[in-house]
Amino acid sequence: MPLNQTRLSVPATNDCATLERPEKPPKPSSNVPFRLDPEFVKRAALTDRIHAKLSVPAGRAALVGLGGVGKTQLAIDYASQLRQQFPQTWVLWIHASNAARFEQSLGDVAHQLKIYVGKDPRADFLLLLQNWLRDEDNGRWLIVLDNVDDASFLLQPP
Numbered sequence: 161m162p163l164n165q166t167r168l169s170v171p172a173t174n175d176c177a178t179l180e181r182p183e184k185p186p187k188p189s190s191n192v193p194f195r196l197d198p199e200f201v202k203r204a205a206l207t208d209r210i211h212a213k214l215s216v217p218a219g220r221a222a223l224v225g226l227g228g229v230g231k232t233q234l235a236i237d238y239a240s241q242l243r244q245q246f247p248q249t250w251v252l253w254i255h256a257s258n259a260a261r262f263e264q265s266l267g268d269v270a271h272q273l274k275i276y277v278g279k280d281p282r283a284d285f286l287l288l289l290q291n292w293l294r295d296e297d298n299g300r301w302l303i304v305l306d307n308v309d310d311a312s313f314l315l316q317p318p
Contacts, residue, residue, distance in 0.1 A: 186274050188299060190251035192239050200233045210238050214302070235304050242302055250301035257306075259313040273298075 213221040223231040239251045252272075255265040266285035270276035275292050276283055292298055308314070 185298075186272070188248050188250045188301075189272070190239060190243055190253075191269065191272055192236055192251060192253050192304075193255075194232065194236055196236050196240060197233055200230070200237065202237065203230075203234060206234060207238055207241065210234075211242075232306055235306065239302060239304060246300060248299055250299065252301060252303045254303060254305050256308045256311075256314065258310075262313065 210221050210223075213219050223234055225231055239253075242249055243251055250273075252269050253265075254262065254269060256262045263285065266289055267276070267283070270283075270285045270288050273289075273292055275288050276285065293301065293303075305314075
């Protein structure tokens with residue numbers, strides 16, 4: 161074998177294929193799973209406060225209240241307005257009523273973003289999503305964690 165050639169033996173595995181990025185990334189979209197209730201009463205003052213909180217770098221807002229007061233509808237309304245104003249913004253809706261639902265929703269989002277295309281149950285969807293969110297080339301995004309009645313599972317190490 162000539163000096164400038166090297167032969168490599170690489171074992172066959174499907175693991176590499178599951179983490180490959182698609183050739184063409186998807187266009188920003190929204191995965192809001194519900195429609196705005198036609199009887200929803202818009203709350204411009206609240207929506208403006210949410211927008212002010214989320215418009216700063218690393219901005220966060222929490223909608224807190226008893227069940228049925230309209231937190232989810234308010235989030236849907238805000239997400240809809242945001243997409244109308246900034247169509248290149250991702251809206252990622254994550255169900256977080258419990259750890260299992262959260263993990264399932266993270267997997268769904270990973271597939272939506274095409275950052276994970278495999279079926280390995282050991283995939284770390286949270287890490288994949290964190291890496292995607294840190295990449296400024298992916299543009300603007302809004303994440304909604306819906307139904308977080310008990311956030312303790314979010315605070316536990318993986």
